[in-house]
Amino acid sequence: xxxxxxxxxxxxxxxxxxxxxxQVQAVPASSLTPAGWTPAWAFWILSALVVxxxxxxxxxxxxxxxxxxxxxxxxxxxxxxxxxxxxFLAAIQVLVYAGAIMVLFVFVIxxxxxxxxxxxSDRGLLDKAIGAGALVYLAVRLGEVIASPxxxxxxxSKPAPEFGTVAKIGEYFFTEFxxxxxxxxxxLIIAVIGAVVVARTVVSRxxxxxxxxxxxxxxxxxxxxxxxxxxxxxxxxH
Amino acid sequence: MTxxxxxxxxxxxxxxxxxxxxxxxxxxxxxxxxxxxxEHHLKLPAETSEAVAVPPPGSRNYLMxxxxxxxxxxxxxxxxxxxxxxxxxxxxxxxMLVVDRFGLxxxxxxVAAAALGIxxxxxxxxxxxxxxxxxxxLVVFALCGMIIxxxxxxxxxxxxxxxxxxxxxxxLTGSWRRSARSSEAAMKYFLVGAFxxxxxxxxxxxxxxxxxxxxxxxxxxxxxxxxxxxLFYIGWMLLLVGFAFKLGVVPFHMWAPDTYxxxxxxxxxxxMSCIKAAGFAGLIRLLQGTLPMLARDPFTGWTxxxxxxxxxxxxxxxxxxxxxxxxxxxxxxSSISHAGYLMVGVVALxxxxxxxxxxxxxxxxxxxxxxxxxxxxxxxxxxxxRGEERVRLSDWxxxxxxxxxxxxxxxxxxxxxxxxxxxxxxxxxxYLFQAALGESKLLWLILVAIANSLVSxxxxxxxxxxxxFREPAPNxxxxxxxxxxxxxxxxxxxxxxxxxxxxxxxxxxxxxxxKF
Numbered sequence: 001x002x003x004x005x006x007x008x009x010x011x012x013x014x015x016x017x018x019x020x021x022x023q024v025q026a027v028p029a030s031s032l033t034p035a036g037w038t039p040a041w042a043f044w045i046l047s048a049l050v051v052x053x054x055x056x057x058x059x060x061x062x063x064x065x066x067x068x069x070x071x072x073x074x075x076x077x078x079x080x081x082x083x084x085x086x087x088f089l090a091a092i093q094v095l096v097y098a099g100a101i102m103v104l105f106v107f108v109i110x111x112x113x114x115x116x117x118x119x120x121s122d123r124g125l126l127d128k129a130i131g132a133g134a135l136v137y138l139a140v141r142l143g144e145v146i147a148s149p150x151x152x153x154x155x156x157s158k159p160a161p162e163f164g165t166v167a168k169i170g171e172y173f174f175t176e177f178x179x180x181x182x183x184x185x186x187x188l189i190i191a192v193i194g195a196v197v198v199a200r201t202v203v204s205r206x207x208x209x210x211x212x213x214x215x216x217x218x219x220x221x222x223x224x225x226x227x228x229x230x231x232x233x234x235x236x237x238h
Numbered sequence: 239m240t241x242x243x244x245x246x247x248x249x250x251x252x253x254x255x256x257x258x259x260x261x262x263x264x265x266x267x268x269x270x271x272x273x274x275x276x277e278h279h280l281k282l283p284a285e286t287s288e289a290v291a292v293p294p295p296g297s298r299n300y301l302m303x304x305x306x307x308x309x310x311x312x313x314x315x316x317x318x319x320x321x322x323x324x325x326x327x328x329x330x331x332x333x334m335l336v337v338d339r340f341g342l343x344x345x346x347x348x349v350a351a352a353a354l355g356i357x358x359x360x361x362x363x364x365x366x367x368x369x370x371x372x373x374x375x376l377v378v379f380a381l382c383g384m385i386i387x388x389x390x391x392x393x394x395x396x397x398x399x400x401x402x403x404x405x406x407x408x409x410l411t412g413s414w415r416r417s418a419r420s421s422e423a424a425m426k427y428f429l430v431g432a433f434x435x436x437x438x439x440x441x442x443x444x445x446x447x448x449x450x451x452x453x454x455x456x457x458x459x460x461x462x463x464x465x466x467x468x469l470f471y472i473g474w475m476l477l478l479v480g481f482a483f484k485l486g487v488v489p490f491h492m493w494a495p496d497t498y499x500x501x502x503x504x505x506x507x508x509x510m511s512c513i514k515a516a517g518f519a520g521l522i523r524l525l526q527g528t529l530p531m532l533a534r535d536p537f538t539g540w541t542x543x544x545x546x547x548x549x550x551x552x553x554x555x556x557x558x559x560x561x562x563x564x565x566x567x568x569x570x571x572s573s574i575s576h577a578g579y580l581m582v583g584v585v586a587l588x589x590x591x592x593x594x595x596x597x598x599x600x601x602x603x604x605x606x607x608x609x610x611x612x613x614x615x616x617x618x619x620x621x622x623x624r625g626e627e628r629v630r631l632s633d634w635x636x637x638x639x640x641x642x643x644x645x646x647x648x649x650x651x652x653x654x655x656x657x658x659x660x661x662x663x664x665x666x667x668x669y670l671f672q673a674a675l676g677e678s679k680l681l682w683l684i685l686v687a688i689a690n691s692l693v694s695x696x697x698x699x700x701x702x703x704x705x706x707f708r709e710p711a712p713n714x715x716x717x718x719x720x721x722x723x724x725x726x727x728x729x730x731x732x733x734x735x736x737x738x739x740x741x742x743x744x745x746x747x748x749x750x751x752x753k754f
Contacts, residue, residue, distance in 0.1 A: 177334075177394065179331035183402075186386075189260075193375060193409070194406070197413055200370075
């Protein structure tokens with residue numbers, strides 16, 4: 001997305017993105033594209049991967065399979081970014097989305113351990129009407145793009161070839177955006193401390209009142225609470 | 239060369255407080271003493287419990303004084319910077335931050351309010367068995383976020399500042415782990431806040447898409463020369479909604495009563511005073527500093543939008559406050575209505591221009607100090623034997639006899655909130671309405687504001703009558719918190735409120751000099 005620097009923001013939509021992606025011959029062949037393929041072929045193969053993965057994500061009955069399909073989608077997207085010379089974004093896409101976020105998804109699914117959710121498509125008429133409307137809109141916009149010989153791409157200014165590369169983004173981090181790059185560490189430190197503070201004290205029974213346990217009832221438990229986040233909550237009922 | 243060392247000097251308050259926060263964290267981590275207040279749920283074998291389970295009181299009591307020293311140091315730096323500042327504003331870090339008197343004034347207010355607020359924190363946390371050392375570091379880091387927001391000259395810094403400030407506030411709100419209400423408050427605040435962050439980023443992205451820049455100066459130049467595209471309107475409206483959420487302005491206020499009510503009282507005071515001040519400063523920089531040309535459009539201009547937000551906020555806040563029996567919740571609704579009065583000031587900025595900025599800053603400062611004072615008294619009144627806060631009106635009955643000092647200081651703070659003459663609140667409203675009257679079109683808005691402040695007198699006086707003229711419950715199980723630091727903090731902030739009301743000249747001169 002950041003590869004598209006345009007003065008006419010209204011033209012930035014799905015169609016223009018697709019057209020720009022389809023006309024990547026002008027972009028120098030990137031190092032991430034396998035040799036021998038033309039980038040246009042790469043586009044069609046990668047977008048097929050994205051679409052098939054997305055359809056599979058919403059149609060799989062097994063949650064883990066759905067997540068794995070999503071991983072395929074993310075890899076396809078990363079490949080598309082790479083052909084658009086947004087190498088940094090491609091790497092981040094793989095590292096963060098296909099890697100970290102998906103691991104989180106898998107963890108959540110395994111922790112919840114629910115085989116199958118009920119079908120969500122059996123909703124009211126309004127939902128279906130909204131969905132149908134969105135589908136019609138998408139079809140019309142796609143049709144416009146496919147029907148027009150040039151598409152809205154011509155109105156966009158092409159970014160410089162190195163725009164979006166790792167080197168260029170690194171340069172920005174240490175020149176123009178040095179302050180946000182450094183100051184975000186304050187944000188991260190708050191996030192880490194906050195996570196510790198919120199997770200530390202185990203509240204076995206949330207209550208607005210506070211009771212002081214006397215020494216006799218505490219003796220059975222052993223001195224464990226001062227260590228902070230411990231297994232106290234596992235006892236549950238006390 | 240990315241920057242020179244003068245940038246570092248110019249951003250000294252931010253750097254100083256960042257270092258202070260890290261030092262506080264290290265102090266907390268490396269002083270290996272069992273926290274005071276923890277001893278009650280520290281379970282040990284019965285035979286040793288008496289000897290070990292109660293550590294000497296005050297084990298880590300030095301954290302608050304150290305924080306206070308750091309905050310006073312930051313205030314000194316700010317005062318020094320104001321003295322040495324050139325007439326024009328200085329942009330540092332490649333246009334990411336701007337140092338000017340306006341920003342330094344608001345930062346000074348935030349730091350002072352935080353300093354006066356944290357003195358009541360140790361006693362409060364001990365009484366409610368929630369003491370934890372990271373509290374002070376979190377407050378200081380949240381202040382860093384406020385500094386970034388107030389001094390932001392770029393939408394990237396605006397967002398970074400808002401997020402840093404809010405993240406600190408989320409954690410502080412939920413830090414009273416034994417109170418279900420605190421967790422509920424933090425959860426609501428966090429979910430709304432996360433949603434609002436999405437709106438903010440969306441707005442920033444749209445503005446960037448139209449103007450191809452995030453720098454506020456460049457955005458102003460481009461919007462001036464090219465006129466605003468439709469997407470640009472959507473962009474800044476989204477930003478406006480984001481700010482309105484953060485400031486708790488009706489109709490984006492739903493989180494505010496629960497959050498201010500459920501959070502630990504010193505944290506509520508911190509949020510109502512500092513976050514409000516920093517948020518309004520960011521809004522003023524965005525609207526008056528960047529988009530002055532969009533102010534006066536008949537229906538899409540921001541003065542039109544904000545005047546309706548102001549009317550809604552004042553009216554709904556006051557009406558809801560009337561029927562509150564819980565004093566903390568009443569103050570939360572009162573904070574919503576005060577956000578409305580402040581919005582009147584922002585509207586006046588759009589119509590009469592720079593003349594309204596001084597009064598608006600005066601109002602911000604007076605409100606921040608008054609809130610700190612009133613929340614200090616709410617902490618002071620303490621908790622019952624079950625550890626619950628005594629915030630019901632019936633709990634406060636007869637406070638004038640039991641704790642005459644607390645009742646007197648609360649009376650002054652409430653009179654200031656209601657806008658009575660010898661206090662800061664009176665001159666805050668007086669200057670603000672006077673400045674807004676420079677434009678006759680705003681007369682209706684002023685009338686609504688005055689009618690609202692008359693309504694608000696009812697519920698402020700209700701607390702005062704309860705304190706002085708109602709008999710206490712037959713068996714008052716109240717346990718007021720006895721803490722010298724807390725009393726001194728409340729006393730100092732109340733004296734400042736009185737001083738601002740009796741000698742408003744010095745502060746209003748300072749406010750008038752606080753230019754962009």
